[in-house]
Amino acid sequence: xxTIGTLSKKTGTKVQTIRYYEQIGLMPEPGRTEGGQRRxxxxxxxxxxxxxxxxxxxxxxxxxRELLDLSDHxxxxxxxxxAIARRQLKQVEQRMARLKALRTELKRMVHECSGGRTxxxxxxxxxxxxxxxxxEHDEIGA
Amino acid sequence: xxTIGTLSKKTGTKVQTIRYYEQIGLMPEPGRTEGGQRRxxxxxxxxxxxxxxxxxxxxxxxxxRELLDLSDHxxxxxxxxxAIARRQLKQVEQRMARLKALRTELKRMVHECSGGRTxxxxxxxxxxxxxxxxxEHDEIGA
DNA sequence: CTTGAACCTTCAGTGGCTAGAGGATGTAGA
DNA sequence: TCTACATCCTCTAGCCACTGAAGGTTCAAG
Numbered sequence: 456x457x458t459i460g461t462l463s464k465k466t467g468t469k470v471q472t473i474r475y476y477e478q479i480g481l482m483p484e485p486g487r488t489e490g491g492q493r494r495x496x497x498x499x500x501x502x503x504x505x506x507x508x509x510x511x512x513x514x515x516x517x518x519x520r521e522l523l524d525l526s527d528h529x530x531x532x533x534x535x536x537x538a539i540a541r542r543q544l545k546q547v548e549q550r551m552a553r554l555k556a557l558r559t560e561l562k563r564m565v566h567e568c569s570g571g572r573t574x575x576x577x578x579x580x581x582x583x584x585x586x587x588x589x590x591e592h593d594e595i596g597a
Numbered sequence: 598x599x600t601i602g603t604l605s606k607k608t609g610t611k612v613q614t615i616r617y618y619e620q621i622g623l624m625p626e627p628g629r630t631e632g633g634q635r636r637x638x639x640x641x642x643x644x645x646x647x648x649x650x651x652x653x654x655x656x657x658x659x660x661x662r663e664l665l666d667l668s669d670h671x672x673x674x675x676x677x678x679x680a681i682a683r684r685q686l687k688q689v690e691q692r693m694a695r696l697k698a699l700r701t702e703l704k705r706m707v708h709e710c711s712g713g714r715t716x717x718x719x720x721x722x723x724x725x726x727x728x729x730x731x732x733e734h735d736e737i738g739a
Numbered sequence: 740c741t742t743g744a745a746c747c748t749t750c751a752g753t754g755g756c757t758a759g760a761g762g763a764t765g766t767a768g769a
Numbered sequence: 770t771c772t773a774c775a776t777c778c779t780c781t782a783g784c785c786a787c788t789g790a791a792g793g794t795t796c797a798a799g
Contacts, residue, residue, distance in 0.1 A: 458796095459745090460745060460746080469787085471787075471789080475786075475788090488795080490746085490747090491747065491794085492746055492796080501725070505725055508724050508725075509724050510786090511735055512699055512702060512703065516785080522720075522724060525718075526715065526721045526724075526725070528715060529715055530714055531714065532713070533710065533714060533715040533718035533721070534712065536720045537707065537710045537712065537718070540707050541707055543703055547696055547703060551693060551696045551697070551700065554692055554693045557654055558690060561685055561689060562686060565679065565683055565686055568679045570676065572673065572674060572675060576679070578675070578679055579667065579668045579675070582650050582664060582668075583647055585646070592654065600765095600777080601777075602775095602777080611757075613758080614755085616779095617756065617757090621755095630765085632764045632765070632777085633779095634763095634777055635777085635778090659754095740799100741798105741799090742799090743796100744797095745795085745797100747792100748791105749790105749791090749792100750789105751789085751790085752790100753785105753788080754785100755784100757782100757783080758781105758782085759783100761778100761780095762777105762778080763776105763779100764775100765776080766775090766776100767773095767775105768771105768773090
């Protein structure tokens, strides 16, 4: 029987986050001691590890909910899990493309700044006038 | 004199977002009509364009506040603006590196899934067991 | 039996918006 | 001048995925 603190250490998840996952129904309600403290077993540890690992790979909690559900039904076809992962991959690739454009622009800004007064600062100049940008970039909401 | 809607269209910023920027002190309080509607001039349009462009380049509102402040003082040395941009560039590079690791892992997962039952799904298997990952990845909080 | 680390609940806050309710204003056409 | 209606106003609440703190209780070691 594991305390929430032990689970926290084993998975690198903050205690509050574990309670939060329980609150939103991602983790099941665990057993309790007489005094009301949570006690977990190893299946719950596995589940939390799955969640954490998925989060590290950038899956949303909603996607993780679906993945967990699929994981709980071993006889269903796995197309869906596959689709979720593909979707995630696509998102990652889109974000990378955007970041690449940003990097180009930022590099150029920094490179061109010669260190005088703010009045002549290329960084600020570029920010003032989008038309100075060579690439399209649209980071907002990424 | 521009209405908030015109400003919205010209900068691609939602009306509510403009009001939000005013509320947090990023945009100045504009003049008002007798009836209480906001009216902007071209300097405010410039300021909003600056903000939007900076957001597109991924700067936080706090960073933008600093940049705007620097922009308002043309005689100060521009080291600070430079430093802010460099910091942002560094962040972008770090995020790219993380995303690259994620992409590798996701690609491998998707590639190895042969489309059977969820019980044998490589996607789910990898999520279950971090030790199957070849690269370090730590997307959370990125 | 005492100490104190770890646990409990509840509430509020983060960033950067976004949505909706319910009502007021401004402007173009009849 | 009247009317229609697009646009404006304020205010409140919600999104995601947590994180922190207040104030109190429980558990295990010594």
